[in-house]
Amino acid sequence: MTSQTTSPTVSSGGAALRSAASRWQFWIVVLVIGAVVALLIQLLETSDTETYGTENTNLDGYAAVANVLDDHGVDIHRVYSAQAARELMEQEPDAGVVVLLRSFQTEERFTEELESEWESGRDVLWITDQSWLLTGLSAEVHSGPRIPVGTAGTAEVLDAGGTCAHPAAEAASSIQAPGSSLRADAGCFAVDDGSYVLSETSHGVVFTAPEAFTNQHITEEGNAALALGLLGAGPENDSAASLIWYTPSGADTVDDQQWGSPLDYLPDWAWPLLWWLVLCAVIGMVAAGRRYGPVVSEPMPVSVPAEEAAVGRGRLYQRANAVDETGHVLRNAHLLRLTRLLRLGRRSDAATVADAAARATGRDPAAVRQLLERARSAGPGSSGPAMSHRDAVSHAQALADLEKDVRRAVRTQRRTE
Amino acid sequence: MITFRFLWVALGMSVLVILIPAWWWLWLVVLIGIAVVDILACASPRKLRLVREQTSPTRVGERTTATTRLENLGTRTLRGWAKDGWQPTAGATNALQKVQVNGRGSTELHIELAPERRGELTSEHLTIRSLGPLGLAGRQVVHRLPHTVQVLPEFASRKHLPSRLRRLRELDGATAVQLRGAGTEFDSLRDYVRGDDVRSIDWRATARRQDAAGQHLVVRTWRPERDRRVILCLDSSRTSAARIGDEPRLDAGLESSLLLGALASHAGDRVDFLAFAREVTARASSSERGMFLNVLSTAASRVEPALVEADFSQLPAEIAAITAHKSLVVIFTAVDSPSLHEGLLPVLPALTAKHRVVVASVSNPELTERAAARETPSEVYGAAAAERAMIEAEAVSAELHAMGIEVVQAEPEALPAALADCYIRLKATGKL
Numbered sequence: 001m002t003s004q005t006t007s008p009t010v011s012s013g014g015a016a017l018r019s020a021a022s023r024w025q026f027w028i029v030v031l032v033i034g035a036v037v038a039l040l041i042q043l044l045e046t047s048d049t050e051t052y053g054t055e056n057t058n059l060d061g062y063a064a065v066a067n068v069l070d071d072h073g074v075d076i077h078r079v080y081s082a083q084a085a086r087e088l089m090e091q092e093p094d095a096g097v098v099v100l101l102r103s104f105q106t107e108e109r110f111t112e113e114l115e116s117e118w119e120s121g122r123d124v125l126w127i128t129d130q131s132w133l134l135t136g137l138s139a140e141v142h143s144g145p146r147i148p149v150g151t152a153g154t155a156e157v158l159d160a161g162g163t164c165a166h167p168a169a170e171a172a173s174s175i176q177a178p179g180s181s182l183r184a185d186a187g188c189f190a191v192d193d194g195s196y197v198l199s200e201t202s203h204g205v206v207f208t209a210p211e212a213f214t215n216q217h218i219t220e221e222g223n224a225a226l227a228l229g230l231l232g233a234g235p236e237n238d239s240a241a242s243l244i245w246y247t248p249s250g251a252d253t254v255d256d257q258q259w260g261s262p263l264d265y266l267p268d269w270a271w272p273l274l275w276w277l278v279l280c281a282v283i284g285m286v287a288a289g290r291r292y293g294p295v296v297s298e299p300m301p302v303s304v305p306a307e308e309a310a311v312g313r314g315r316l317y318q319r320a321n322a323v324d325e326t327g328h329v330l331r332n333a334h335l336l337r338l339t340r341l342l343r344l345g346r347r348s349d350a351a352t353v354a355d356a357a358a359r360a361t362g363r364d365p366a367a368v369r370q371l372l373e374r375a376r377s378a379g380p381g382s383s384g385p386a387m388s389h390r391d392a393v394s395h396a397q398a399l400a401d402l403e404k405d406v407r408r409a410v411r412t413q414r415r416t417e
Numbered sequence: 418m419i420t421f422r423f424l425w426v427a428l429g430m431s432v433l434v435i436l437i438p439a440w441w442w443l444w445l446v447v448l449i450g451i452a453v454v455d456i457l458a459c460a461s462p463r464k465l466r467l468v469r470e471q472t473s474p475t476r477v478g479e480r481t482t483a484t485t486r487l488e489n490l491g492t493r494t495l496r497g498w499a500k501d502g503w504q505p506t507a508g509a510t511n512a513l514q515k516v517q518v519n520g521r522g523s524t525e526l527h528i529e530l531a532p533e534r535r536g537e538l539t540s541e542h543l544t545i546r547s548l549g550p551l552g553l554a555g556r557q558v559v560h561r562l563p564h565t566v567q568v569l570p571e572f573a574s575r576k577h578l579p580s581r582l583r584r585l586r587e588l589d590g591a592t593a594v595q596l597r598g599a600g601t602e603f604d605s606l607r608d609y610v611r612g613d614d615v616r617s618i619d620w621r622a623t624a625r626r627q628d629a630a631g632q633h634l635v636v637r638t639w640r641p642e643r644d645r646r647v648i649l650c651l652d653s654s655r656t657s658a659a660r661i662g663d664e665p666r667l668d669a670g671l672e673s674s675l676l677l678g679a680l681a682s683h684a685g686d687r688v689d690f691l692a693f694a695r696e697v698t699a700r701a702s703s704s705e706r707g708m709f710l711n712v713l714s715t716a717a718s719r720v721e722p723a724l725v726e727a728d729f730s731q732l733p734a735e736i737a738a739i740t741a742h743k744s745l746v747v748i749f750t751a752v753d754s755p756s757l758h759e760g761l762l763p764v765l766p767a768l769t770a771k772h773r774v775v776v777a778s779v780s781n782p783e784l785t786e787r788a789a790a791r792e793t794p795s796e797v798y799g800a801a802a803a804e805r806a807m808i809e810a811e812a813v814s815a816e817l818h819a820m821g822i823e824v825v826q827a828e829p830e831a832l833p834a835a836l837a838d839c840y841i842r843l844k845a846t847g848k849l
Contacts, residue, residue, distance in 0.1 A: 007466065007490075008463055008464055008465050008466045008490055009465070009466050009467040009560045009562050010462075010463050010465070010558055010559070010560045010561070011463075012463055013461070013463055016463075016558075268438055269434065269435045269436075269438035271438075272434050272438035272441045273431060273434050273435055273438070275441070276427075276430070276431050276434045276441070276444070277431065279427065279445070280424060280427045280428050280431070283419060283423060283424045283427050284421075284424045286419055287419050287420055287421050287423060287424050288421075290418055290419075290557070292498070292500035292513060292544045292546065292557075293500055293502055293542055293543075293544030293557075293559045294502070294541075294542065294559065296502045296503070296504055296505065296540075296541070297504070298504045298505050298506060299504075301534075301658075301665070301721055301722065302658040302665075302721070302722050302723070302724055303658055303660045303665055303722075304655075304658050304659050304660060305659070305660050306659035306660055306661045306666065306781050306783070307781055307783045307784055307787065307803070308659075309806065310784060310787065310799070310802045310803045310805075310806045311787075311799065311802070312802075313802035313805065313806070314787075314795070314798045314799035314800075314801065314802035314803070315798070316802075317798040317801060317802060318794070318795060318798040322798075325801075326797060326798055326801035327801075329801040329802075329804055329805045329808070330797075330800065330801050330804055332804075332808060333788070333804035333805075333807065333808055336808065336811065389794040392794060392797055393791065393792070393793065393794055393797050396791040396797045396800060396801075397791050400789065400791055
């Protein structure tokens with residue numbers, strides 16, 4: 001009894017925590033396992049999913065080539081803007097330049113710079129699948145036909161050919177990959193007469209089958225030898241110790257000639273203040289969202305609208321177009337009530353009731369009888385003509401009027417008595 | 418748990434962020450620090466003992482107060498809020514209250530209730546939110562301690578009670594009762610007044626009263642029968658769940674049984690009440706201790722409609738268990754229900770053989786309205802359906818009449834008075 005009077009009416013904090021932990025045990029375990037799995041997936045997955053990306057290990061990536069190049073001591077610097085490529089080129093005058101065109105053209109100024117670089121002896125390699133991207137290089141460049149693809153989807157094997165002067169192509173001797181070609185006077189891997197996959201232009205060497213160096217196709221024919229030869233890891237030139245791997249992107253269009261972003265002109269307290277206000281919003285949500293205890297429920301009583309059955313029956317009548325049945329029911333109801341109003345016997349027939357009603361109201365007895373006795377002549381089962389909807393409504397209203405008249409007549413009669 | 422004051426403080430600190438934006442993290446640490454300090458400094462809402470005070474039963478529409486005592490077992494003063502979790506129909510107007518309980522002290526929480534529903538209304542829990550001295554943050558704990566208030570039916574037909582009681586008193590001594598053997602009690606002799614039944618004139622007494630002043634007719638008066646039994650049987654099956662107007666049919670039955678029960682117990686009859694669906698769900702008897710109206714109200718407040726078919730077959734046995742004497746059996750059910758033919762009608766002969774049976778039923782005013790609406794074809798079809806329902810109800814009630822059973826049918830508001838009048842009429846004519 002003493003313990004009861006002194007103990008609080010709620011369990012202590014530790015006990016509450018323990019019971020909550022045991023109640024939520026399952027979900028806590030699920031949450032922890034989920035977090036571990038998510039972490040593992042995050043760790044195992046490489047972030048590079050870019051097509052022809054040098055760290056992309058998918059089928060369309062260049063990770064295999066890049067790894068081999070790395071083993072040969074070639075550093076690859078990936079850049080996405082002409083400005084960054086230009087800075088790197090200044091830092092490393094010996095580095096080769098690879099321009100991988102995917103969907104953006106290089107800007108004109110940079111193309112001109114590359115032309116001069118190529119003329120001064122730097123290795124410049126253009127790789128692209130879409131040869132129209134190269135038409136900006138110079139007027140002499142025209143795209144050729146695509147590499148023929150067999151019925152099974154595999155591309156034709158292309159031989160280096162007799163006019164080939166590039167050592168890497170000679171070493172590779174043949175390649176197999178889908179791609180396009182470029183019209184040139186001389187080149188390697190001829191698709192047809194005058195179209196070559198590897199050719200030399202005024203801006204550098206152009207290779208138009210980037211699929212050949214992907215993880216999927218690198219092992220076909222001489223693809224690997226060509227890749228290593230072109231990208232500067234071939235046995236003949238050990239000098240090119242690094243590559244500037246430039247992929248033109250949208251970053252090129254934002255250069256210093258553009259307007260500066262308005263965000264750059266904000267005072268330095270603006271961003272901290274913004275984050276602080278976000279924090280305040282979170283505080284507000286937590287403060288407003290904390291409920292005073294659990295939700296209270298209300299046990300609702302059973303309740304059914306009482307006239308539901310009658311309404312449902314009315315709809316059934318209507319769906320069945322039961323005009324005759326409806327009239328029958330209405331006449332019977334009115335007959336019953338008139339019998340009681342006129343104080344006739346329970347078993348009096350319709351004719352008697354009609355006569356009494358006609359007498360009470362002063363109406364034409366034949367008309368009243370016709371109104372009330374239709375039950376006998378056109379009741380269900382009889383072969384009388386069916387009533388239309390309009391007739392049914394007027395009939396029902398006539399019955400109601402008759403009853404109203406009788407009621408009034410009876411009332412005045414009683415008052416006078 | 419943090420408060421809006423904490424939000425205002427955080428917003429105020431944004432000035433500091435503007436002044437020295439580099440110290441952003443420091444400001445954050447300061448903000449969190451004051452919240453933690455406040456949480457640690459507040460009185461523990463767990464070191465609190467709740468005592469739910471007993472509430473007295475109340476009626477629907479009346480107001481009551483539910484009291485809970487908060488005893489602080491800790492030494493710190495608890496400041497904050499308390500929220501009593503009354504269900505919405507309990508109509509708690511101040512369920513959320515500011516509280517302050519001194520260390521080792523206690524305080525009382527008064528919750529104003531305006532119940533909208535009869536039955537047992539509960540609050541399952543009381544939530545204590547304890548705030549720190551700065552009022553920025555605190556701790557919240559839910560004490561799961563139920564509190565119940567018994568809400569009795571409204572008994573709006575109470576207003577009919579005085580007039581019906583007066584009628585009973587008029588009956589008392591004024592009415593000639595059919596003389597059947599020695600069963601009815603002779604009360605007194607008095608002078609004849611116009612309107613008295615001529616058959617009640619006691620000619621011998623009249624002959625004795627002749628004096629010089631002239632003739633005085635003397636009539637015998639009889640005391641109305643007392644110590645009769647009235648058994649109220651309330652059908653709480655699926656037909657009672659039907660809503661007529663705003664309330665279920667059951668509520669009209671409850672109102673009527675309350676009025677009739679109060680009236681009959683005042684008239685000196687013994688009243689028993691039972692509610693049943695598949696089995697008896699509530700009972701009350703005027704032989705129990707306490708005021709019968711309260712006993713009956715309490716029992717009636719617990720009756721809820723159940724979606725099952727009523728089992729009338731047990732009714733004779735239940736009534737036989739209550740009394741072996743002739744009594745007035747009032748059955749509250751729905752006469753217009755088609756299932757009455759299978760349920761109630763086969764049972765009635767067993768009851769009418771011994772008792773006087775009255776069947777009370779709520780008629781549906783909406784049916785009459787529907788039957789009168791005849792403007793469009795849809796309305797005419799609806800009117801026919803309503804008329805048909807009324808004809809069926811009429812047929813059942815005619816059948817009941819034929820079995821010698823009184824049928825009282827009225828709209829929900831009129832049923833209690835109509836039933837009370839029926840009872841008085843039966844009593845006046847000595848048919849109990």
